[in-house]
Amino acid sequence: MYRVPAARSVPEMSSPEFDADAFHTFEAAGWEKHADGYHRFFAPITTRVTDQLLDACQIHRGSRVLDVATGPGYVAAACAERGASVTGVDIASEMVKLARQLHSEINFRQSDAERLPFTDNSFDAVTGNFAILHVGRPERAATEFSRVLAPGGAVALSTWDSPDRCRLAGVFADAVSEVAAPPPAEIPPGPPFFRFASDSEFTNLLAGAGFADIRVRAVSFTHLVPSADALWDGLLGGTVRTRASILGQPPETQRHIRAAFDQLVAEYHGEGGLHMPVSVKVASARRPGHPGRIARRRARQLHRLTPGRLRRG
Numbered sequence: 108m109y110r111v112p113a114a115r116s117v118p119e120m121s122s123p124e125f126d127a128d129a130f131h132t133f134e135a136a137g138w139e140k141h142a143d144g145y146h147r148f149f150a151p152i153t154t155r156v157t158d159q160l161l162d163a164c165q166i167h168r169g170s171r172v173l174d175v176a177t178g179p180g181y182v183a184a185a186c187a188e189r190g191a192s193v194t195g196v197d198i199a200s201e202m203v204k205l206a207r208q209l210h211s212e213i214n215f216r217q218s219d220a221e222r223l224p225f226t227d228n229s230f231d232a233v234t235g236n237f238a239i240l241h242v243g244r245p246e247r248a249a250t251e252f253s254r255v256l257a258p259g260g261a262v263a264l265s266t267w268d269s270p271d272r273c274r275l276a277g278v279f280a281d282a283v284s285e286v287a288a289p290p291p292a293e294i295p296p297g298p299p300f301f302r303f304a305s306d307s308e309f310t311n312l313l314a315g316a317g318f319a320d321i322r323v324r325a326v327s328f329t330h331l332v333p334s335a336d337a338l339w340d341g342l343l344g345g346t347v348r349t350r351a352s353i354l355g356q357p358p359e360t361q362r363h364i365r366a367a368f369d370q371l372v373a374e375y376h377g378e379g380g381l382h383m384p385v386s387v388k389v390a391s392a393r394r395p396g397h398p399g400r401i402a403r404r405r406a407r408q409l410h411r412l413t414p415g416r417l418r419r420g
Contacts (some may be wrong), residue, residue, distance in 0.1 A: 108257030124127070131221070134169050134241050138199035145181045146205060147343035152275070153178075153236055156326050156387050157185045162233035163322075163391035164190050171253060173230045175248075176238030180206030183213050186234070194230075196223070198220030210290045220248045225249035228257040236262045239303055241347075243316035258396025262318065268386035269304040269324055274375065275330060275383045279342055279349055282367040286361040289400040292353025300348060309390040319391035326387045335372050339365065 115235050116310040137406045138145075141188045160182060162186030166172055168190030168343045174183040177195030179202065186193040187210070196218035197203050206215045218224055218236070233252045242248045252262050280300070290296070313321045343350045352363055 114392035125243075127297075129243075133297075133349045134243070134347055135198045137351070138197075138241075138312050140199045141345055141347060142179070142199060142201040142205045143392035144341075144344035144405075145202075145346070148345040148351055149384050150179065150181065152330055152385065153265075154181045154185075155330075155385075156389060157182050159326055160184055160234045160236060160263040161189065161389075162264060163222045163389065164381060166232055166259040167235075169211075171229065171231045171257075172407070173223075173225070173233045173403045175233060175235040175252070176241060177215060177222075179207055179238075179239070180213060180215060182236045184210045186212055191232075194351065195222070196237075200408050222371035223251045223252060224254055225255045227254055229255045231257055231260050233260070235262075235263045237265055239264050239268070240266050240298070240300060243297060243301075243310055245298060246315060249312050249318075253316045253318060253394050256394045258394055259278075260394050261391060262313070262394075263389065263391040264303075264309075265302040265387050265389045267301065267307075268388050269301055271306075272325070272327070272384065272386040275338075275385045276342075276349070278368055278371040278383075279339075279353070281371055282364045283352060285367040286360060286363045287322065288356050288360050288364060291351060292340050293355055294348065294351045297348070303390070304388055306388070309388060313390060313392045317395065319395045321390065321392040323388060323397075326389055329384050330385050331380055332383055335369055335381065338372065338381055338383065 132160050140241055146407055164172070166186055166189050169188070170191040171373050172186045172191045172193040174193060174195040176187065177183050177197045180195050181192045183195035183206070193213060194213040195213060197206065197215070198217065198219050200217050203215050203217050206213070220238060221244055235252070239245050239248065256262065267273045270280045303312065309323045332341070343353060353361060356364065372381055375383055
């Protein structure tokens with residue numbers, strides 16, 4: 108049994124006031140370089156909450172789904188397996204390229220979550236697995252999600268929980284904090300990394316975009332990492348802001364951060380490697396209103412076309 112440490116004071120890697128465009132550009136450029144690293148390390152982690160996202164949106168055969176910040180397309184592929192008509196979008200062309208390689212049958216395109224190239228009421232559901240912490244203007248993105256949803260449509264988003272509960276990411280934040288390393292100059296200040304670990308912040312984000320029936324819950328599990336080196340290399344090879352916050356430091360500061368990191372992960376050593384506690388916040392909500400006549404007609408058509416169903420006439 109591995110205990111969750113008491114909350115530590117973690118300095119935010121960002122400022123309340125910042126250049127959202129500069130941060131957005133920084134994130135987009137970073138993901139162009141680290142798509143493969145993200146896929147190698149995070150695939151078995153982020154996919155652990157895929158079913159929760161799809162269940163929250165009640166995705167089923169015939170659902171029109173937009174998967175935002177689709178990355179390698181994990182959630183989009185799960186939607187397709189349920190029979191949904193899904194489109195995946197990502198701001199990084201390398202992520203889109205990787206997603207197409209992994210899931211050639213799915214429609215993927217490059218797109219900015221803050222400026223979605225779709226008409227109003229285009230989708231029945233919007234999913235975003237770990238998307239909201241990577242955009243410069245979360246409120247604008249949430250408003251876009253609402254705009255492209257049909258009345259009654261659902262949204263489901265996820266993000267890392269607080270660093271004291273999600274130790275997979277928290278040990279890095281704590282190591283930087285213990286060394287008192289300032290943010291490197293090359294990182295544009297951005298939204299607080301753990302902002303939406305707060306239920307109230309997540310709720311306010313969706314309420315501000317006009318959503319109703321908002322629910323926020325935590326999904327917790329343990330992820331086995333073979334070694335401290337594997338965790339260190341995996342996080343630095345598959346992230347943007349965390350990578351820059353450490354590798355942008357002077358060499359001596361990097362060594363101090365690594366020493367603090369090694370001490371922090373020591374308590375999670377067990378059989379097979381490090382047993383790292385992971386906690387994810389999943390928020391879901393619905394756009395107010397009821398599906399119109401077109402949506403009801405689509406549902407009836409899909410029902411009639413269900414294999415094995417007898418038709419009249």
